[in-house]
Amino acid sequence: MKGKLRIAVSLALALALALCSIPMAPAAEAAGYTPPFTTVRIGLYTYQDDGNISERNFPSNNLQNVTGAGWGFEFGYFDGQRNFVPFGARVEDTNEVSVILDRNMVYSSASNSYIEGDSGAVVVGCYHLRLDGSYADYASARAAADTVDGGFVRYQNGEFLVMMGSYRSADEAASARAAAGISCAADSGSAYTVTVVQTRTNRILFEFDCGSRLNLAVRPIADEGVKAQTWHRKCIYYGDFVFMRNTGGNITVVNYVNIEDYLKGVVCYEMSPSWPIEALKAQAVTARTYLMAHTKKHSTEGFEICNTVHCQAYHGVGRATANSDMAVDLTAGQYLTYDGLLCDTYYASSNGGASENSENVWSLALPYLRGVADPYEADIAGTAANYYWQKTYTPSSLGAQLRAKHYNSSDVVKVDMTFTDMGNVYSITFTDRNGVRNTVSKADVRTIIGGLSIRYTVNGLGPSAGGALYVNEGIEVPEGLEGAYAIGGGGIEQLPTGELYAVTGSGTVEKLEVAGTAYGKSVSTGVNSSGNFVFSGTGWGHNVGMSQWGAYSMAKYYGKTYEDILTFYYTGAQITNTLVQ
Numbered sequence: 001m002k003g004k005l006r007i008a009v010s011l012a013l014a015l016a017l018a019l020c021s022i023p024m025a026p027a028a029e030a031a032g033y034t035p036p037f038t039t040v041r042i043g044l045y046t047y048q049d050d051g052n053i054s055e056r057n058f059p060s061n062n063l064q065n066v067t068g069a070g071w072g073f074e075f076g077y078f079d080g081q082r083n084f085v086p087f088g089a090r091v092e093d094t095n096e097v098s099v100i101l102d103r104n105m106v107y108s109s110a111s112n113s114y115i116e117g118d119s120g121a122v123v124v125g126c127y128h129l130r131l132d133g134s135y136a137d138y139a140s141a142r143a144a145a146d147t148v149d150g151g152f153v154r155y156q157n158g159e160f161l162v163m164m165g166s167y168r169s170a171d172e173a174a175s176a177r178a179a180a181g182i183s184c185a186a187d188s189g190s191a192y193t194v195t196v197v198q199t200r201t202n203r204i205l206f207e208f209d210c211g212s213r214l215n216l217a218v219r220p221i222a223d224e225g226v227k228a229q230t231w232h233r234k235c236i237y238y239g240d241f242v243f244m245r246n247t248g249g250n251i252t253v254v255n256y257v258n259i260e261d262y263l264k265g266v267v268c269y270e271m272s273p274s275w276p277i278e279a280l281k282a283q284a285v286t287a288r289t290y291l292m293a294h295t296k297k298h299s300t301e302g303f304e305i306c307n308t309v310h311c312q313a314y315h316g317v318g319r320a321t322a323n324s325d326m327a328v329d330l331t332a333g334q335y336l337t338y339d340g341l342l343c344d345t346y347y348a349s350s351n352g353g354a355s356e357n358s359e360n361v362w363s364l365a366l367p368y369l370r371g372v373a374d375p376y377e378a379d380i381a382g383t384a385a386n387y388y389w390q391k392t393y394t395p396s397s398l399g400a401q402l403r404a405k406h407y408n409s410s411d412v413v414k415v416d417m418t419f420t421d422m423g424n425v426y427s428i429t430f431t432d433r434n435g436v437r438n439t440v441s442k443a444d445v446r447t448i449i450g451g452l453s454i455r456y457t458v459n460g461l462g463p464s465a466g467g468a469l470y471v472n473e474g475i476e477v478p479e480g481l482e483g484a485y486a487i488g489g490g491g492i493e494q495l496p497t498g499e500l501y502a503v504t505g506s507g508t509v510e511k512l513e514v515a516g517t518a519y520g521k522s523v524s525t526g527v528n529s530s531g532n533f534v535f536s537g538t539g540w541g542h543n544v545g546m547s548q549w550g551a552y553s554m555a556k557y558y559g560k561t562y563e564d565i566l567t568f569y570y571t572g573a574q575i576t577n578t579l580v581q
């Protein structure tokens, strides 16, 4: 009996210690936060339904200005302060341009894009004739280009050159040069040249080559005060576009866009625009904060963050509604801070019943990323996507799964798991029939079994159904704490005697049970009666920070505000307005 009590006592102590270590909200008012820039750079990758980033650079990029009736673009570049510097080069007689590699390119109507090749109805050759001399400004070069057939302007390392024609080979260019009878040289561009053509034609509008130092920017033309909207790869975006060949290969496209306009293309993809406004507002603040907390994530690629779920889903404003836009407008300039610093506002679809301390999933313990028992998800468990999930393995297939993850294992005969105080899986150990043991912990407990969250059981064994109490089976009272006191059934009692109570994840006080019954912090099992290991889980995501479906439930069924939602999921955090300067 004494041994069993010790088990319970150690848990009470652990809980008490854990509760004491939860940081309190800072008392002082947040000082305000001012973002270092208001135009952000978003890398536009191909939208993959599975969230994978498989394509990020393209040989051909179409833009279509769809602002109102839609017309025209102007060309320039962005300086170090993110200001658009126009060349004065504009095209106003078409609303569709394509930025392509300066190689032999053929227009493909099947894909409405240009692909490398030199035969077809519409070919843009990479050989041009470069007229002698250069110009300091675009207008002078354009005037000169207008005097020759097929003339266009190339901006190259600080000067404007007059070019003409497009030919597929040096021979073709040489023949054209002889026929033209003017002083010029054949030129096939560099590995950094991009060519702007009118889409579906071989009409060259502009060329740009500043090596890897400077990149072409294309700005859609719109009336004063009207925000331009531009179609690019099945999505409609606000803002401008920059085309980079930093490594001399295919073109990376970066959307230069105002922070708030960017958010209007995030909120409507991270949540359904039809969700309650308070949930959408919570999403707007988390997404705004996440953006500015992760500006270094893709810095080596020339932009802040990407448009996939690798960072935040952003596919323009085609799905935005008045409701989702309002969520951004009503929270404009608001960030989530802790102790005056931006929070790392992780969020995910759902947590399955409880989120988790950041250090139990990754490594860094952040004071505002504490696990919380989530009673709100119960209302959406039946409707949230992928809320319930199950993975079933035989001893053989589980061994194969481990080998696929590069672990050395034969058929698995035993699985041991330990749980966090929130009832999420902390570690999992697989023992194979030769006695080889493989243990993974934290975020890996999700991927190792191909699961959707870290909240699951094995063969029905796990923390209590309510996810409330967990006994540290087999764990002794820590050395040096023998004889310490804990809260027992009769008040403060010396360990290890008496009935012991703990505060549960949902805030109630309950008597601790002994291990081996309903509660267990660690479980151990062989195959079930069907010969399988069955992992049954709830929740979809990494279990850190806000649950999007939880936010939905809080707003829809409990009348909670976005401040309630944010402070529930981010312990001790504050909403901070941008300082007005």
Ligand SMILES: [Zn+2]
Pocket: 297, 298, 305, 306, 307, 308, 310, 311, 312
């Ligand atoms: Zn990314």
